[in-house]
Amino acid sequence: MKLLRHLLRSPGFLVGALLLLATLLLAFLPPLLMELDTSRRAGLAYMPPTSGRWLGTDHLGLDMFALLVSGLRSSLYVGFLAGIVATVLGTLIGVYGGYKGGWIDDVLTACTNLFLVIPSLIVLILLSGSLQEGRSLTLIALFIGCTTWTWSARAVRAQAASLRSRDHVALARINGYGTLGIVCLHILPYLLSYLFMVFILQTASGILTESVISMLGLGPYDTVSLGNLLNQAIRNEALSDGAWWAFFPPMLLITVIAFALYVLNTSMEGVFNPRLRK
Amino acid sequence: MPAILEVEDLRLHYLTRLGKRVQAVDGVSFQLQPGEILGIAGESGCGKTTLVSGLMGLLMPPLHLSSGAVRIAGRDILRLPPAEVRRSVLGRDIAMIPQGALNSLNPTRKIRDLATDVILAHDEGADRRAIQERLRERFTRIGLEADAVLNAYPVQLPAGMKQRVVIGISTLLNPRIVIADEPSSALDVSSQKAVIQLLFNLLDEGIVSSMVFITHELPLLRHVAGRIAVMYAGQIVEIGTTEQVIFDGRQPYTRALMGSMLSAEPGQKSRKPVAIEGAPPNLGEPISGCRFAVRCPVAQPDCPQRDQVLREVAGRHVRCHHAH
Amino acid sequence: MPTDTPCFEARNLTRAFGHGARRKVAVNDATFTIAEREIVSLVGQSGCGKSVLAKLLLRLEKPSSGDLLYHGRPIAESGDPRAYWRDVQAVFQDPYAAFNQFFTIRSQLKACFRLFDRRPPEGEMEERIDQALLAVNLRPRELDGKYPFELSGGQMQRLLLARIFILRPRVLIADEPTSMVDACSRAGILEYLMKLKEELSMTIVFVTHDIGLAYYVSDRLFILHEGRIVEQGTPDDVTQRPTSPFTRQLLDDIPSVHRPWVSRVGAK
Numbered sequence: 019m020k021l022l023r024h025l026l027r028s029p030g031f032l033v034g035a036l037l038l039l040a041t042l043l044l045a046f047l048p049p050l051l052m053e054l055d056t057s058r059r060a061g062l063a064y065m066p067p068t069s070g071r072w073l074g075t076d077h078l079g080l081d082m083f084a085l086l087v088s089g090l091r092s093s094l095y096v097g098f099l100a101g102i103v104a105t106v107l108g109t110l111i112g113v114y115g116g117y118k119g120g121w122i123d124d125v126l127t128a129c130t131n132l133f134l135v136i137p138s139l140i141v142l143i144l145l146s147g148s149l150q151e152g153r154s155l156t157l158i159a160l161f162i163g164c165t166t167w168t169w170s171a172r173a174v175r176a177q178a179a180s181l182r183s184r185d186h187v188a189l190a191r192i193n194g195y196g197t198l199g200i201v202c203l204h205i206l207p208y209l210l211s212y213l214f215m216v217f218i219l220q221t222a223s224g225i226l227t228e229s230v231i232s233m234l235g236l237g238p239y240d241t242v243s244l245g246n247l248l249n250q251a252i253r254n255e256a257l258s259d260g261a262w263w264a265f266f267p268p269m270l271l272i273t274v275i276a277f278a279l280y281v282l283n284t285s286m287e288g289v290f291n292p293r294l295r296k
Numbered sequence: 297m298p299a300i301l302e303v304e305d306l307r308l309h310y311l312t313r314l315g316k317r318v319q320a321v322d323g324v325s326f327q328l329q330p331g332e333i334l335g336i337a338g339e340s341g342c343g344k345t346t347l348v349s350g351l352m353g354l355l356m357p358p359l360h361l362s363s364g365a366v367r368i369a370g371r372d373i374l375r376l377p378p379a380e381v382r383r384s385v386l387g388r389d390i391a392m393i394p395q396g397a398l399n400s401l402n403p404t405r406k407i408r409d410l411a412t413d414v415i416l417a418h419d420e421g422a423d424r425r426a427i428q429e430r431l432r433e434r435f436t437r438i439g440l441e442a443d444a445v446l447n448a449y450p451v452q453l454p455a456g457m458k459q460r461v462v463i464g465i466s467t468l469l470n471p472r473i474v475i476a477d478e479p480s481s482a483l484d485v486s487s488q489k490a491v492i493q494l495l496f497n498l499l500d501e502g503i504v505s506s507m508v509f510i511t512h513e514l515p516l517l518r519h520v521a522g523r524i525a526v527m528y529a530g531q532i533v534e535i536g537t538t539e540q541v542i543f544d545g546r547q548p549y550t551r552a553l554m555g556s557m558l559s560a561e562p563g564q565k566s567r568k569p570v571a572i573e574g575a576p577p578n579l580g581e582p583i584s585g586c587r588f589a590v591r592c593p594v595a596q597p598d599c600p601q602r603d604q605v606l607r608e609v610a611g612r613h614v615r616c617h618h619a620h
Numbered sequence: 621m622p623t624d625t626p627c628f629e630a631r632n633l634t635r636a637f638g639h640g641a642r643r644k645v646a647v648n649d650a651t652f653t654i655a656e657r658e659i660v661s662l663v664g665q666s667g668c669g670k671s672v673l674a675k676l677l678l679r680l681e682k683p684s685s686g687d688l689l690y691h692g693r694p695i696a697e698s699g700d701p702r703a704y705w706r707d708v709q710a711v712f713q714d715p716y717a718a719f720n721q722f723f724t725i726r727s728q729l730k731a732c733f734r735l736f737d738r739r740p741p742e743g744e745m746e747e748r749i750d751q752a753l754l755a756v757n758l759r760p761r762e763l764d765g766k767y768p769f770e771l772s773g774g775q776m777q778r779l780l781l782a783r784i785f786i787l788r789p790r791v792l793i794a795d796e797p798t799s800m801v802d803a804c805s806r807a808g809i810l811e812y813l814m815k816l817k818e819e820l821s822m823t824i825v826f827v828t829h830d831i832g833l834a835y836y837v838s839d840r841l842f843i844l845h846e847g848r849i850v851e852q853g854t855p856d857d858v859t860q861r862p863t864s865p866f867t868r869q870l871l872d873d874i875p876s877v878h879r880p881w882v883s884r885v886g887a888k
């Protein structure tokens with residue numbers, strides 16, 4: 019409760035939360051209020067915004083607003099799923115290594131470092147490139163999660179290692195708890211706020227990564243996402259046609275989501291950390 | 297001389313999550329003179345740390361002020377807005393060395409950075425270079441090896457040194473009053489000695505003016521304090537000069553504390569230290585009568601009925617109507 | 621009274637942390653025997669390796685080299701660690717760090733029944749917890765629903781001791797068990813502990829900087845300095861006729877009410 023009040027008093031948190039809320043509303047509210055069809059042509063190619071079609075049309079004459087809303091939903095989905103996968107993987111590996119120490123830790127750290135030096139974007143590009151039809155949103159999200167967990171593993175490992183030497187863990191051991199019990203009951207609770215922050219960052223990076231690979235044309239197949247929209251806009255000369263409404267809104271949305279998540283993360287760090295130090 | 301710190305009938309309580317009220321400090325009054333070290337001794341859980349929070353004006357939920365005042369140079373800090381307390385009182389008028397501070401230093405930062413933060417927090421515009429000079433000068437002056445200590449991480453320092461560093465950092469802003477909460481309890485005797493020496497240096501160098509030294513070990517205060525207050529269950533039960541309290545305690549609890557001392561001297565092994573059975577009263581419930589009555593070795597039949605007040609006995613104040 | 625049967629035997633026991641230039645030998649080549657029913661105190665300056673030695677005895681750290689035997693068997697190989705911890709229990713040094721802040725005190729006290737393969741019925745567990753709390757001068761009902769951060773340092777330290785009264789182990793390794801309680805409570809707790817020791821024929825290893833306490837309770841004192849045991853002997857021998865300069869230093873630094881301790885230069 020006190021924490022919440024502290025958070026609400028931090029301007030960064032407020033800005034981040036409001037922006038995030040706005041994007042979520044944009045993603046989920048319009049379909050309830052109006053009919054949005056992303057497959058029916060609403061006019062000619064690249065028609066500028068009018069009062070009826072807020073964001074004009076794309077190169078096929080589809081309604082840009084409908085595309086944007088649906089793309090936003092896909093991007094959020096990919097981001098959150100990738101964030102969850104990366105956080106869970108990273109946490110498992112980081113906490114286990116950090117708590118166990120010794121050779122197990124050495125092996126897991128070596129693995130993490132190996133994954134860290136492999137440029138994940140290139141792996142992703144190769145992976146997506148080798149798959150064609152099968153590139154579903156979920157698959158892309160899993161790929162992203164499986165290549166970006168290293169960051170959270172390292173962060174979590176350091177925290178778990180410092181908790182390991184605390185007496186309450188020693189007490190749990192001589193109370194007869196096994197490794198699983200100690201990790202779940204005596205280490206993870208202390209990391210919860212930290213894990214939440216890790217998750218937010220992983221989500222942000224998931225969304226950004228998805229847009230990059232989609233922009234390169236290797237994104238989810240046959241699905242609208244913010245990155246895909248950008249890719250389409252570039253490929254179909256929206257830039258030279260001066261059709262700013264085809265690429266500017268998706269770009270803006272990507273920036274806004276990433277910004278909101280990063281701001282949320284930093285503001286939470288300011289509030290959580292004094293407690294962590296205690 | 298006017299007192300530098302005046303505590304007037306201070307009462308503090310915790311409101312727990314379950315809505316219970318724990319009256320941890322229940323009517324504490326004393327005055328601290330310039331240049332003085334006042335020792336506060338008492339059983340664990342008798343409210344010493346809570347009293348410190350009150351003296352510092354750090355009243356944050358679940359801790360609340362019931363009544364009373366804490367005046368520093370005439371200004372009641374408990375009635376100032378929290379922001380004002382943080383800005384102009386903490387660190388300058390009064391500083392604390394918290395209990396367990398030893399292990400609370402952020403392990404990822406060098407001592408130098410921790411100390412710099414303290415100065416910057418109070419003076420944002422301070423020149424970095426000047427701060428470094430100031431830190432060196434101060435650490436040397438209080439008898440620490442400035443270069444070695446400032447560049448160390450907390451984990452690299454032995455416990456005794458860490459505690460001295462904590463004290464050095466807490467007093468950077470030349471507070472008039474320092475409150476040390478069990479600063480030496482976790483240390484070996486040699487480190488304890490070094491810590492006390494450092495506290496004396498602070499006074500002798502004129503960096504701080506007065507001190508409140510909190511401990512559960514009465515004998516230690518013999519060497520540190522000029523006056524001693526003994527606390528029991530949220531109240532002061534005896535307050536007087538060190539000689540009076542240590543060698544001639546009049547309140548039964550004070551006497552028991554001295555009687556249960558253990559020392560490494562021949563013949564002590566066969567001696568039986570005074571153990572008092574039972575627990576102090578539950579501060580979560582209203583208490584009437586003498587708070588020590590259930591454990592008092594010399595309790596009289598009227599003790600559990602009679603509320604005790606501090607009264608003067610043999611030149612000091614005692615909360616026991618049978619003391620003489 | 622101590623017996624002749626060894627409880628712990630250590631030969632050239634060493635524990636080092638880190639590698640290369642940052643290598644730190646916390647326990648260095650320690651050789652000693654602790655007999656069954658004996659009370660031994662480990663005394664020394666902070667950082668001399670007392671807690672690490674205690675953790676070695678507790679099977680919470682592994683020796684880097686040397687042997688450590690419990691009843692003639694190497695500790696690390698003596699099968700089920702839970703069986704070991706039913707026998708050998710501990711009180712930890714830092715009460716602020718010794719409890720999990722996310723669970724109530726009672727649930728954490730109850731957790732120690734996990735060590736038994738067959739847990740006693742609920743009512744008996746509660747009963748034993750209440751008894752143990754009374755033994756350490758705490759009111760059972762006052763702690764209901766409370767979390768560790770709602771207690772004072774000394775109260776938490778007494779909770780750690782309460783575990784011992786619940787578990788009734790054969791060996792107790794107590795790391796500064798009373799550093800935060802006042803002299804009266806300390807005397808009371810020691811009295812109970814000694815009663816329990818007699819009842820269970822317990823072996824106790826005290827880790828402490830309180831030489832008065834060590835002198836009063838122990839059969840033998842070990843003086844540690846920088847990881848080495850520099851002196852062992854009976855309390856009277858060690859305090860009256862110290863042979864090591866480190867022991868002498870420690871004895872000189874004890875604050876006693878009867879002689880001067882820290883000299884004060886006086887205000888400038």
Ligand SMILES: Nc1ncnc2c1ncn2[C@@H]1O[C@H](COP(=O)(O)OP(=O)(O)OP(=O)(O)O)[C@@H](O)[C@H]1O
Nearest residue numbers: 310320340341342343344345346770771772773774
């Ligand atoms: N957050 C809290 N909520 C409820 N009660 C509390 C809280 N913190 C402390 N208390 C209670 O207030 C009383 C006084 O605690 P305090 O920490 O001031 O004791 P202390 O004298 O400093 O003891 P010690 O010597 O062990 O540090 C204790 O009985 C404790 O249980």
Ligand SMILES: Nc1ncnc2c1ncn2[C@@H]1O[C@H](COP(=O)(O)OP(=O)(O)OP(=O)(O)O)[C@@H](O)[C@H]1O
Nearest residue numbers: 183455637644646665666667668669670671672673
């Ligand atoms: N997990 C660890 N990793 C690295 N070094 C350690 C570790 N544990 C202890 N040490 C080091 O070993 C040495 C001995 O530490 P130990 O905690 O045993 O001291 P102690 O005698 O118990 O001191 P105190 O009286 O302060 O508790 C210290 O220098 C410490 O820094």
Ligand code: SF4
Nearest residue numbers: 586589592595599616
């Ligand atoms: S009033 Fe009675 S019970 Fe209280 S301290 Fe004095 S003699 Fe003991």
Ligand SMILES: [Mg+2]
Nearest residue numbers: 345395772773
């Ligand atoms: Mg306290």
Ligand SMILES: [Mg+2]
Nearest residue numbers: 670671713795
């Ligand atoms: Mg230790």
